[in-house]
Amino acid sequence: MNGWLIVNSFVKWDKFSEIYELLLDAGKKVGVSLEMKTSSDIFCSVQSEFSSLKLPDFAIFWDKDILLAKRLEKMGLRLFNTSESIETCDDKGQTAIALQEGGIRTPLTFLSPKAYPAFGCTDMTFLRKAEEKLGYPMVIKENRGSFGQQVHLVNNSYEAERLIASFKEHPFIMQEYIEESAGRDVRVNVVGGRVVASMYRFNDNDFRSNITNGGSMKKYEASEAQAKIAIDACKAIGLDFAGVDVLFGKEGPIICEVNSNPHFKTTLECTGINMAEHIISHIAEVMGS
Ligand SMILES: Nc1ncnc2c1ncn2[C@@H]1O[C@H](COP(=O)(O)OP(=O)(O)OP(=O)(O)O)[C@@H](O)[C@H]1O
Ligand SMILES: [Mg+2]
Known part of the structure; x- marks a missing residue:
């Protein structure tokens, strides 16, 4: 059985390479042949459908390149984790x-209404509704984020509004603070x-x-x-x-x-x-x- 470990082409942090090494070593230990491929290694047009590559039996998909993951799955490649779950x-x-x-x-959660780059959130009526249920302090998180960096605790409407304005069009959630x-x-x-x-x-x-x-x-x-x-x-x-x-x-x-x-x-x-x-x-x- 042979597989690929698919990783991002651009991220060069030790934090990530350490994980790749651990996965490759674990493969060697139990005789599962695992070859690392970056998203650039398997880069090709949508029409060519990876035809120049011999697809392996499975791939560990250690990236968030959802479009690449979906294309590979359409070609029949089993991904761990699947594109949908990632x-x-x-x-x-x-x-x-x-x-x-x-x-x-889960904590009681509200999703931000969709905002567009030209406008951002210009009307805070939705925040008034979230405040009514959640009160303060309230947790506000950008929908995409890691390492706690896009997670905030706000103490009042003024702080919430300033934070939301700084997100511009980026989606976020407003959540009950589990004290x-x-x-x-x-x-x-x-x-x-x-x-x-x-x-x-x-x-x-x-x-x-x-x-x-x-x-x-x-x-x-x-x-x-x-x-x-x-x-x-x-x-x-x-x-x-x-x-x-x-x-x-x-x-x-x-x-x-x-x-x-x-x-x-x-x-x-x-x-x-x-x-x-x-x-x-x-x-x-x-x-x-
Ligand atoms: N609703 C909440 N109530 C209390 N604490 C919270 C709440 N949401 C998040 N936290 C705290 O903030 C931390 C970071 O939040 P979360 O895990 O959602 O964000 P993250 O930045 O995506 O983290 P990760 O790096 O694990 O992906 C949590 O581990 C928890 O300690
Ligand atoms: Mg977390």
Whole structure:
């Protein structure tokens, strides 16, 4: 069985290459031949449909190049994760819709009305409606973002309006602030419908617990309820594997977000568990070898 590891052509961070190395090494360990390909390596016209390339049995798609992923799937290539699940995770609005459909508990969430570059959000009536239900402080997040950088806690209408104006036409969500979870959450790593490793992440100086944003981590055993909601969230989105952020709610765990390409190097450092090995074994199982 042979596969590709498809990665972005332009991102040159060590943070990413470390993940690629871990996946390639895990492949070698169990005899799954894995070849790294950048999106430029397999660049071709839509009409030629990758005809100059011999497509492998499967590909691990470690990018968010949804159009490329969709084209490859149309040619019959099985992607881990699928284009649809990556697309859902890459947009916090779409994630909220998919989780709601799957009956998964999430913070009460409003999606921003569509804005256009020439106008932005010129009328804040929608914010008045969100304020009525959410009150302050309120969490506002751009639909696309990572490492906690596009996640904000606003304390009043003035701060909310200024922030929303700075987004211009970019979509965002307005969300209930889960106060019980201030500065802490659980990263639950799921592969093939099973929890393989969990971490408790905390930050005493910020409501966001992301490690890249200065948070700390420690090994953690997810409770049954946390494990169940993380597994259910992956099922609802159709993910083979993911890093799921679980908040502490008054009445039990709540899903914060789901990452289709989790930075599992931090999980490895914290727990000694290598998610790459689980991902490869899962693929081998699904592909029947
Ligand atoms: N509604 C909320 N209530 C309380 N805390 C929250 C809420 N939403 C987010 N947080 C905190 O902010 C952090 C970052 O939020 P989120 O995971 O949605 O964004 P991100 O930037 O996409 O993160 P990642 O790098 O994991 O993709 C969470 O891990 C959590 O600690
Ligand atoms: Mg997160």
